[in-house]
Amino acid sequence: xxxxxxxxxxxxxxxxxxxxxxxxxxxxxxxxxxxxxxxxxxxxxxxxxxxxxxxxxxxxxxxxxxxxxxxxxxxxxxxxxxxxxxxxxxxxxxxxxxxxxxxxxxxxxxxxxxxxxxxxxxxxxxxxxxxxxxxxxxxxxxxxxxxxxxxxxxxxxxxxxxxxxxxxxxxxxxxxxxxxxxxxxxxxxxxxxxxxxxxxxxxxxxxxxxxxxxxxxxxxxxxxxxxxxxxxxxxxxxxxxxxxxxxxxxxxxxxxxxxxxxxxxxxxxxxxxxxxxxxxxxxxxxxxxxxxxxxxxxxxxxxxxxxxxxxxxxxxxxxxxxxxxxxxxxxxxxxxxxxxxxxxxxxxxxxxxxxxxxxxxxxxxxxxxxxxxxxxxxxxxxxxxxxxxxxxxxxxxxxxxxxxxxxxxxxxxxxxxxxxxxxxxxxxxxxxxxxxxxxxxxxxxxxxxxxxxxxxxxxxxxxxx
Amino acid sequence: xxxxxxxxxxxxxxxxxxxxxxxxxxxxxxxxxxxxxxxxxxxxxxxxxxxxxxxxxxxxxxxxxxxxxxxxxxxxxxxxxxxxxxxxxxxxxxxxxxxxxxxxxxxxxxxxxxxxxxxxxxxxxxxxxxxxxxxxxxxxxxxxxxxxxxxxxxxxxxxxxxxxxxxxxxxxxxxxxxxxxxxxxxxxxxxxxxxxxxxxxxxxxxxxxxxxxxxxxxxxxxxxxxxxxxxxxxxxxxxxxxxxxxxxxxxxxxxxxxxxxxxxxxxxxxxxxxxxxxxxxxxxxxxxxxxxxxxxxxxxxxxxxxxxxxxxxxxxxxxxxxxxxxxxxxxxxxxxxxxxxxxxxxxxxxxxxxxxxxxxxxxxxxxxxxxxxxxxxxxxxxxxxxxxxxxxxxxxxxxxxxxxxxxxxxxxxxxxxxxxxxxxxxxxxxxxxxxxxxxxxxxxxxxxxxxxxxxxxxxxxxxxx
Numbered sequence: 001x002x003x004x005x006x007x008x009x010x011x012x013x014x015x016x017x018x019x020x021x022x023x024x025x026x027x028x029x030x031x032x033x034x035x036x037x038x039x040x041x042x043x044x045x046x047x048x049x050x051x052x053x054x055x056x057x058x059x060x061x062x063x064x065x066x067x068x069x070x071x072x073x074x075x076x077x078x079x080x081x082x083x084x085x086x087x088x089x090x091x092x093x094x095x096x097x098x099x100x101x102x103x104x105x106x107x108x109x110x111x112x113x114x115x116x117x118x119x120x121x122x123x124x125x126x127x128x129x130x131x132x133x134x135x136x137x138x139x140x141x142x143x144x145x146x147x148x149x150x151x152x153x154x155x156x157x158x159x160x161x162x163x164x165x166x167x168x169x170x171x172x173x174x175x176x177x178x179x180x181x182x183x184x185x186x187x188x189x190x191x192x193x194x195x196x197x198x199x200x201x202x203x204x205x206x207x208x209x210x211x212x213x214x215x216x217x218x219x220x221x222x223x224x225x226x227x228x229x230x231x232x233x234x235x236x237x238x239x240x241x242x243x244x245x246x247x248x249x250x251x252x253x254x255x256x257x258x259x260x261x262x263x264x265x266x267x268x269x270x271x272x273x274x275x276x277x278x279x280x281x282x283x284x285x286x287x288x289x290x291x292x293x294x295x296x297x298x299x300x301x302x303x304x305x306x307x308x309x310x311x312x313x314x315x316x317x318x319x320x321x322x323x324x325x326x327x328x329x330x331x332x333x334x335x336x337x338x339x340x341x342x343x344x345x346x347x348x349x350x351x352x353x354x355x356x357x358x359x360x361x362x363x364x365x366x367x368x369x370x371x372x373x374x375x376x377x378x379x380x381x382x383x384x385x386x387x388x389x390x391x392x393x394x395x396x397x398x399x400x401x402x403x404x405x406x407x408x409x410x411x412x413x414x415x416x417x418x419x420x421x422x423x424x425x426x427x428x429x430x431x432x433x434x435x436x437x438x439x440x441x442x443x444x445x446x447x448x449x450x451x452x453x454x455x456x457x458x459x460x461x462x463x464x465x
Numbered sequence: 466x467x468x469x470x471x472x473x474x475x476x477x478x479x480x481x482x483x484x485x486x487x488x489x490x491x492x493x494x495x496x497x498x499x500x501x502x503x504x505x506x507x508x509x510x511x512x513x514x515x516x517x518x519x520x521x522x523x524x525x526x527x528x529x530x531x532x533x534x535x536x537x538x539x540x541x542x543x544x545x546x547x548x549x550x551x552x553x554x555x556x557x558x559x560x561x562x563x564x565x566x567x568x569x570x571x572x573x574x575x576x577x578x579x580x581x582x583x584x585x586x587x588x589x590x591x592x593x594x595x596x597x598x599x600x601x602x603x604x605x606x607x608x609x610x611x612x613x614x615x616x617x618x619x620x621x622x623x624x625x626x627x628x629x630x631x632x633x634x635x636x637x638x639x640x641x642x643x644x645x646x647x648x649x650x651x652x653x654x655x656x657x658x659x660x661x662x663x664x665x666x667x668x669x670x671x672x673x674x675x676x677x678x679x680x681x682x683x684x685x686x687x688x689x690x691x692x693x694x695x696x697x698x699x700x701x702x703x704x705x706x707x708x709x710x711x712x713x714x715x716x717x718x719x720x721x722x723x724x725x726x727x728x729x730x731x732x733x734x735x736x737x738x739x740x741x742x743x744x745x746x747x748x749x750x751x752x753x754x755x756x757x758x759x760x761x762x763x764x765x766x767x768x769x770x771x772x773x774x775x776x777x778x779x780x781x782x783x784x785x786x787x788x789x790x791x792x793x794x795x796x797x798x799x800x801x802x803x804x805x806x807x808x809x810x811x812x813x814x815x816x817x818x819x820x821x822x823x824x825x826x827x828x829x830x831x832x833x834x835x836x837x838x839x840x841x842x843x844x845x846x847x848x849x850x851x852x853x854x855x856x857x858x859x860x861x862x863x864x865x866x867x868x869x870x871x872x873x874x875x876x877x878x879x880x881x882x883x884x885x886x887x888x889x890x891x892x893x894x895x896x897x898x899x900x901x902x903x904x905x906x907x908x909x910x911x912x913x914x915x916x917x918x919x920x921x922x923x924x925x926x927x928x929x930x
Contacts, residue, residue: 110715111814134717156660167658169667170635185904191810192842193632194881195621195671196888196899197908197925202634202667206660223717250575252599252688253757292718292765293757300757345656349576377657416659423661434661439650442915443662449910460662 013050013073013095020063027052036098037090039083043425049076049090056101058176058184058215065213065455066182068095074457077209079119079151082143084341085424087154087208087459094457099150102215105129112190114173115219119150123157126219135221138165141420142328150214156206158420160327163376164256164290165222167420169205176216177204180455190218203446208422209458211450225290228256229298230320233305233312234281238262241283242352243308245375248287249348251304253297255376257288259327262355264370265383272332281311285375286327331370331383338395339385340403344410345419348378357409358382365402379419382406408433423460431460476536478515478560485528492517501563502555504548508890514541514555521566523641523649523680530678530920531647533560539922542674544584544616547608549806550889552620552673552924559922564615567680570594577655579638580684584615588622591684600686603630606885607793615679621671623885625792628841629721629755630687632885634670641681642669645920655683668911673887674923676915690755693721694763695785698770698777699746703727706748707817708773710840713752714813716769718762720841722753724792727820729835730848737797746776750840751792796835796848803860804850805868809875810884813843822874823847830867844884847871873898888925896925 017026027033028051036052038044050073055061068075074094081088090096103120110133117126123144127137140159141147147157153175158167165171174188188194188201204211235241241260248258261269266278277284285305289297302312315323346354355371362369362384373380384402386395407417407430417423417430432440447461482491492498498513515538520526533540539559546553555561568585575598582591588609592602605624606612612622618640623632630636639653653659653666669676700706706725713723726734731743742749750770754762767777780788811819820836827834827849838845849867851860872882872895882888882895897905912926 109812109814111711112812113714114812134715156664158658162658166631166635167660169664170631183903185907186901187904189810189881190812190879191844191881191884192813193623193627193810193839193844193884195632195883195885196881196892197896197904198676198911199621199634199667199671200904200907202664206664211663223719226717246576249578250599252691254688291756291758292761293759296757345654345658347574347577347579347655348657349574374658379656379658414655416654416656416661418660419656419658420660427661431662436651438648439652439662439665442650442665445914446663446911449914450907 013071016067016071017051017053017064017095020067021053021060025053025055025060027054033096036078036081036096039081039086039088041084041086041089041426043086043089045090045092047092049096050093052096052098054098054101058178061097061178061213061215062182062184064095064097065178065180068455069181069453072453075455076458077213077456079154080122080146080148082147083151083155083422083424084343085418085422085426087422087424089425091457097213099148099213108133108221110135113221114190115221117149117217117219119148119153119214119217121149123147123149123152130221131224134224136224137171137219138222139168139171142330149217149219153205153214153217154207154209155420155422158374158379160257160259160374163258163374164254169202171220172201172205172217173220174218175201175204175214177212178215179212180451180453185212188218192220208424208460210447210456210461212456225294226292227294228288228290229294230315230323231287231298231301231312232315232323233285233287233310235283235285235310236281238283238355239352240309241285244285244305244310245351246349247304247308248301251300253289253300255287255297255301256290257286258376259286260373260375261286261327262371264368265331265372268331268370269326273326273329275326277326285310286323330372334385336388337368337385338388338399339383340399342380342382342384342403342406343418343421344407344415345377345379346410346413346415350413350415351375351378354380354410354413354415358406361402361405361409365398367398367402378415425459428460478536478538481532481536482516482518482529482560485532486518486525490518490520490525492519498561501543501546501561504546504551504553506549506551506554506891508551508554510555510557512557514561515558517561517563519563519566523643526562526643526678526680527647527649529560529562530643530645533920534646534918537918540920541923542678542921544613544619545587545611547612548616548620548887548889549808550883550887550891552887552889554890556922562678564613564678573598573686575600578686579655580686582614582682582684584613584618584679584682586614588612588614588617595686596689599689601689602636602684603687604633604636607795614682614684618670618679618682619672619674620885620887623839623844625722625724625839628723628839629719634667636685637666637670637682638685639683640666640669640679642677643680644677645916645918650677653683657685673889673925675912675921675926677921690759691757692759693753693755694759695780695788696752696763696766696777697780697788698750698752698775700748700750700775701746703748703820704817705774706750709750709770709775710816711814712769712773713766716765718754718765720752720762720766721755722751723841724751725838725840726751726792727836729833730796730837733796733835734791738791738794740791742791750775751788795837799850801853802833802850803853803864804848805864807845807847807849807868807871808883808886809872809880810842810844811875811878811880815878815880816840816843819845819875819878819880823871826867826870826874830863832863832867843880890924893925
């Protein structure tokens with residue numbers, strides 16, 4: 001099931017592409033190739049890609065795949081390049097296919113509560129466009145101002161609001177996909193429900209560009225809530241924060257957002273934002289409720305979190321927006337450190353155990369540790385970092401060791417190695433630890449069914465690099 | 466990609482099964498075989514199945530599959546037998562594998578808001594058990610008192626509340642599955658989120674027993690709502706009912722239930738339940754809202770439905786339960802008629818168009834027509850029927866003709882041939898019309914990847930009968 005394509009082919013890939021595509025769609029300038037060869041992980045291929053293709057039409061995507069398929073050249077599909085797992089890292093000698101010019105919102109239907117979009121649409125732009133109709137696109141990865149719908153679909157992106165509204169998968173009704181040989185396939189339906197055949201929509205969502213290129217998506221929209229309440233709940237210890245999260249889960253209220261920021265994160269945010277969060281407690285829960293009962297729900301959450309010793313209050317208007325913005329902008333750049341940002345998820349009841357495990361791992365290896373969590377669904381983003389030493393050209397091995405222990409700790413708690421960022425190149429090493437060899441073999445067979453010659457070389461199941 | 470198994474094998478299947486299973490797990494009594502050879506469609510195989518296996522353990526399921534795989538005998542997996550699409554119709558000479566004895570609720574975790582169950586658990590039993598912890602299992606097919614979780618997973622069952630809470634897929638976190646060769650595979654995770662590899666959970670849900678036997682499921686539970694409001698909204702015409710549904714969608718309220726019953730349905734219910742629904746209007750919308758804002762939401766829905774001319778009121782307690790029960794029990798038996806019950810879904814904005822198309826088809830063919838719809842998500846259950854004539858031994862061809870026109874009308878409106886019942890034997894004829902030949906070929910390849918020798922012979926992708 002390993003790939004059969006020889007990437008060291010001597011064929012003139014750019015010339016072949018230009019034979020079938022408009023000149024402006026194909027680029028080979030080295031600086032462009034480099035810029036488009038990695039996502040936010042900065043993982044570059046050992047030698048350059050052969051060409052960057054930026055199609056403006058579905059037909060141009062099909063033509064690109066037909067060329068790649070016939071030449072036996074790998075293709076890596078790329079959204080906005082904001083991935084955190086190396087899922088869009090280019091292949092040496094391969095084609096980079098960017099969906100950025102397929103960026104139109106084709107339809108917003110209030111009656112059907114859906115949007116039909118091209119993959120290059122920026123997620124927050126769609127949300128704003130839906131807002132004009134009293135609707136919203138619920139999934140909101142922290143990257144929503146820069147990431148695109150196609151990339152969100154590729155990684156099955158989560159976000160803050162998915163505690164209540166579900167991840168990207170729950171908002172995708174139908175997809176148009178170009179397969180490895182250039183075939184255009186439409187899967188799913190415009191109706192909310194439908195069970196005809198295997199759920200290929202679900203299979204494409206989260207497949208990280210390994211099965212096909214999403215060139216169109218029909219997305220479910222939700223009503224804009226009539227009311228949103230924001231709570232900031234500080235606690236004197238992480239343990240109390242954990243108890244507060246448990247109390248929220250048991251309260252019967254489904255908040256739209258439950259973000260947990262630990263003490264180190266509060267200090268980091270204060271350092272680059274001028275805020276004074278850390279002065280108010282050792283952990284912060286940022287909570288939102290929305291809908292017709294938002295005020296009552298917020299009141300209930302203030303009560304249940306107070307009952308375990310947390311100090312909460314309602315914030316409104318600009319103050320509420322400021323807190324959400326501080327959370328979204330995150331911990332800020334730390335150029336004096338080597339760092340790893342993680343993305344694991346555990347059953348919600350194991351959240352505090354996981355945070356304690358992270359602290360223990362960090363302490364044992366002499367690392368700085370900070371953790372932000374989408375506590376409403378058990379998804380943690382721990383940061384591990386260590387000061388750069390004079391003369392060091394790369395991160396010390398201890399970071400990798402700690403990350404390995406961290407991922408295995410999440411698995412041991414019944415969790416998963418990636419909650420929402422994807423596997424990509426970064427996390428392939430742990431695939432078998434979570435899936436087991438039998439499931440991994442089955443996943444490879446699935447990939448082979450869709451893409452027998454291994455055209456789509458991105459990410460997590462490819463044996464090459 | 467057609468099956469390679471010869472069902473006419475002369476091997477002594479029961480003896481081979483008894484070699485590997487406890488005696489009480491294997492039955493061959495003709496009356497048992499017949500009873501277990503069909504679901505509510507009453508579609509029987511042309512000659513009897515070879516054996517009925519009712520395993521009590523996962524190991525017994527594995528042993529059954531190993532025997533079937535080695536002998537080359539087909540297996541049809543069966544839940545509670547309440548399917549409406551012939552997905553559990555047995556194969557001549559094959560094995561019927563019933564999951565009814567795998568019926569334990571293994572865990573309910575309030576902290577993780579989930580349940581771990583065996584497939585034979587009756588859906589409503591799980592919901593009641595969750596209720597003791599202040600939780601509920603949200604998917605509620607009308608059959609929930611008789612259908613099992615395994616069958617719900619096989620068909621990706623919907624129900625009344627899925628307008629707000631999603632279909633079965635949205636409540637399945639993880640599955641244990643026995644594959645065609647007896648391999649036990651665990652897919653998914655106990656965490657709410659997780660994107661490691663292709664979404665095999667989503668692929669098994671709705672696969673109608675064609676990929677593997679679900680022997681365990683980790684299911685998401687939701688808080689029991691603090692408050693539920695019930696509205697009955699009668700209208701003087703179907704057009705006003707349609708306008709009311711549209712007004713509900715545009716209101717920004719997400720009701721948990723929006724059921725539409727047409728005039729013929731009201732008469733049918735009155736006839737077998739002693740109710741007087743039809744005296745109050747020509748169509749009924751039965752609506753529920755739930756949660757902390759349920760009362761405000763109900764008030765808003767009364768306003769928006771009144772604004773289009775509907776007459777709504779709040780009902781409480783026993784009266785509310787009675788209305789829900791009348792809806793759930795449905796149209797009642799009509800032994801004097803030949804009938805077909807349909808299950809199509811359309812984009813919500815096309816609901817009234819679809820109902821009018823159904824009425825036109827019925828009128829043109831001289832049929833009785835009644836329609837119930839999960840209007841909140843565009844899923845319709847039209848009934849087509851015609852009086853039995855003396856001497857007729859089966860339904861007249863006109864019923865099939867009308868059903869064909871009905872399904873094609875749904876597809877023409879951008880809908881699907883099955884919203885929640887599944888394809889099974891009943892709807893295989895329309896698969897290509899919805900999916901197209903290319904997608905159908907891909908779906909067959911997928912089936913082949915999981916089950917290369919075609920052990921799982923149920924339903925929609927098998928070429929045999």
